[in-house]
Amino acid sequence: MLPDDILIRTRTARTGMLIREVFEECLKARLQSLPFCDEEDKVVGRVTLKYIINRSIVPEYMAELAHVLGREMSAFEDMEARLKQVFDNSVEAYVQEPHAAIDSSTPLMKALAIMEHHDTSYLFVVDEGRYGGTLTIPGIAMWMSRLDKGR
Amino acid sequence: MQDSHVIFGWNPLWVSSFLFVITYAVIITERVNRAIVAIVGGCMMIALGVLNQEAAIRGIDFNTLGLLTGMMVIVAITRRCGVFQFIAIWSAKRVEARPWGILVMLSVVTAVFSALLDNVTTVLLIAPVTLLVTDELAVNPYPFLFTEILASNIGGSATLIGDPPNIMIGSAVHLSFNDFVLNLAPITPLILLLTLVVIYFIWGRGMEADAERRRHVMSLSEREAITDVPLLVKSMVVLALVLLAFVLAHPLGLEPATIAMMGAGLLLLLTNFGRDAEGQSKDVHRSFGEVEWVTIFFFIGLFVVVHGVEHAGLLELLARKILDMTGGEITITAMAILWVSAVASAVVDNIPFVATMIPLIKSMAPALGGAEQLMPLWWSLALGACLGGNGSLVGASANLIVAGMAERAGHPIKFLPFMLLAFPMMIGSIVIASVYLYLRFL
Numbered sequence: 001m002l003p004d005d006i007l008i009r010t011r012t013a014r015t016g017m018l019i020r021e022v023f024e025e026c027l028k029a030r031l032q033s034l035p036f037c038d039e040e041d042k043v044v045g046r047v048t049l050k051y052i053i054n055r056s057i058v059p060e061y062m063a064e065l066a067h068v069l070g071r072e073m074s075a076f077e078d079m080e081a082r083l084k085q086v087f088d089n090s091v092e093a094y095v096q097e098p099h100a101a102i103d104s105s106t107p108l109m110k111a112l113a114i115m116e117h118h119d120t121s122y123l124f125v126v127d128e129g130r131y132g133g134t135l136t137i138p139g140i141a142m143w144m145s146r147l148d149k150g151r
Numbered sequence: 152m153q154d155s156h157v158i159f160g161w162n163p164l165w166v167s168s169f170l171f172v173i174t175y176a177v178i179i180t181e182r183v184n185r186a187i188v189a190i191v192g193g194c195m196m197i198a199l200g201v202l203n204q205e206a207a208i209r210g211i212d213f214n215t216l217g218l219l220t221g222m223m224v225i226v227a228i229t230r231r232c233g234v235f236q237f238i239a240i241w242s243a244k245r246v247e248a249r250p251w252g253i254l255v256m257l258s259v260v261t262a263v264f265s266a267l268l269d270n271v272t273t274v275l276l277i278a279p280v281t282l283l284v285t286d287e288l289a290v291n292p293y294p295f296l297f298t299e300i301l302a303s304n305i306g307g308s309a310t311l312i313g314d315p316p317n318i319m320i321g322s323a324v325h326l327s328f329n330d331f332v333l334n335l336a337p338i339t340p341l342i343l344l345l346t347l348v349v350i351y352f353i354w355g356r357g358m359e360a361d362a363e364r365r366r367h368v369m370s371l372s373e374r375e376a377i378t379d380v381p382l383l384v385k386s387m388v389v390l391a392l393v394l395l396a397f398v399l400a401h402p403l404g405l406e407p408a409t410i411a412m413m414g415a416g417l418l419l420l421l422t423n424f425g426r427d428a429e430g431q432s433k434d435v436h437r438s439f440g441e442v443e444w445v446t447i448f449f450f451i452g453l454f455v456v457v458h459g460v461e462h463a464g465l466l467e468l469l470a471r472k473i474l475d476m477t478g479g480e481i482t483i484t485a486m487a488i489l490w491v492s493a494v495a496s497a498v499v500d501n502i503p504f505v506a507t508m509i510p511l512i513k514s515m516a517p518a519l520g521g522a523e524q525l526m527p528l529w530w531s532l533a534l535g536a537c538l539g540g541n542g543s544l545v546g547a548s549a550n551l552i553v554a555g556m557a558e559r560a561g562h563p564i565k566f567l568p569f570m571l572l573a574f575p576m577m578i579g580s581i582v583i584a585s586v587y588l589y590l591r592f593l
Contacts, residue, residue, distance in 0.1 A: 059282070059286075059559075059560050059561075060279070060556065060559050060560065061278070061282040061556065062279075062283060064279040065240075065279055065280065065283050065376070067233070067372075067375040067376055068236065068371050068372050068373060068375045069283075069371065069372075070367060070370030070371050070372060071370065072370055073287060073367050074286070074287050
């Protein structure tokens with residue numbers, strides 16, 4: 001069973017939500033990702049800041065040729081304008097496959113093992129399809145720190 | 152037929168024909184991964200008793216599989232050093248970043264790479280460079296990508312290792328690398344040249360980019376593409392040795408699969424020399440992981456399916472029908488194979504088509520005066536199957552790879568507009584091939 005105060009609770013992303021709101025929610029909670037839920041509140045995907053930023057600014061072909069890019073390129077010039085436009089986009093176009101998830105009864109050690117297995121620093125906590133919060137390495141570290149202080 | 156014991160005493164010809172048609176029909180629908188379909192089809196040939204396991208294994212052309220796998224390993228390792236992207240960017244800068252010059256250079260580079268590597272790898276390397284350069288120049292990437300698709304299939308037709316149909320034909324008929332170079336390579340520069348002329352009149356004349364944008368392209372640093380100089384040296388040495396061995400294969404008494412596998416083994420040895428056991432394990436795992444196993448297993452299943460219908464006598468029956476229609480006339484038969492292969496390859500995967508045609512053509516040998524007389528038919532099949540891939544977006548895997556990359560970059564290549572232009576151009580290339588085959592071989 002995960003300790004009550006270890007999870008970071010956030011809003012979920014859903015159809016119609018703007019990228020601006022995703023950014024605000026992620027920055028407020030200091031998270032990189034939010035679960036994406038359908039109309040029935042079930043977690044069906046995720047949106048991540050990394051994917052939104054890369055997809056908006058760095059096309060696939062540019063990443064492929066990262067080493068050869070010059071310092072002065074037209075693509076770099078309108079970067080800020082492109083970024084600003086992204087904030088008004090709806091989140092649906094940026095939804096990825098669901099992230100690894102656990103339920104709230106999962107022992108912390110197993111949760112850490114699952115994180116390691118998936119090479120990730122966070123897991124969504126989902127009970128019967130509904131989002132309950134996010135377990136992160138910084139969140140676990142803060143919880144451990146609180147344990148240490150209360151010793 | 153001693154290897155056939157079909158269940159319930161059913162007729163092997165009917166059972167194998169049914170399995171063959173079902174397998175090919177499901178492959179064409181693309182609803183199920185083609186490797187799964189081919190493997191299931193092959194296993195059904197054995198399970199229903201058309202073939203026993205020994206006969207099925209005899210039907211698998213391990214020379215084709217060895218050549219494909221060996222070259223895939225060599226290319227997978229070589230591409231990591233960035234040499235192919237270096238050449239692509241270098242060639243774009245040689246023409247001072249003029250749009251039409253870049254289109255010509257990248258198309259020629261694509262054709263040459265496709266002759267030496269597989270087409271999918273080639274376009275995976277060239278398309279990102281194209282998208283980056285056209286983005287910088289603020290020109291439409293469509294003409295560039297369109298021409299590169301055509302160039303990859305044209306270039307691939309020039310050599311034994313350029314396109315899977317050539318690998319299959321070469322292996323089945325014991326044609327060497329030199330045979331392909333001497334007999335098919337001479338026509339490909341002409342087809343590419345005429346393709347570029349047509350592209351020039353459609354798009355090339357209007358291509359312009361301002362000086363500032365061209366300066367940006369000139370600022371691309373091709374040297375930075377080379378990420379591993381020692382790997383570059385090792386890869387180039389091995390690639391050169393492999394090509395040399397292909398040229399000298401006959402006097403050396405080596406089969407293409409042996410050469411490709413020796414090259415792969417040597418490159419793996421050189422790149423892992425001095426590494427600890429864990430490092431070697433990781434690197435070898437990564438290199439083998441980049442082999443297109445879907446294609447390899449697709450081939451394995453397909454060879455068994457085709458061997459099943461061949462074994463049951465269907466292909467011999469079809470060959471007799473074709474010869475009846477062409478009157479046993481070699482010129483008409485060669486032209487029929489060329490044109491049917493081209494049109495079929497434009498709409499369906501050319502690998503299963505060629506896999507079926509090889510035993511079918513072989514069985515024509517007695518009626519046409521022996522195996523030697525079949526040579527024009529093999530060249531017709533190779534040119535038809537490879538060039539036919541240009542007829543539509545689904546004609547070759549490389550076409551779809553380019554379309555996918557273009558779409559993700561916001562420049563979709565639609566099926567119908569592509570076909571409306573590509574199909575007539577493919578027909579034009581087949582007309583040229585017809586004249587060439589007639590003058591050279593018939």
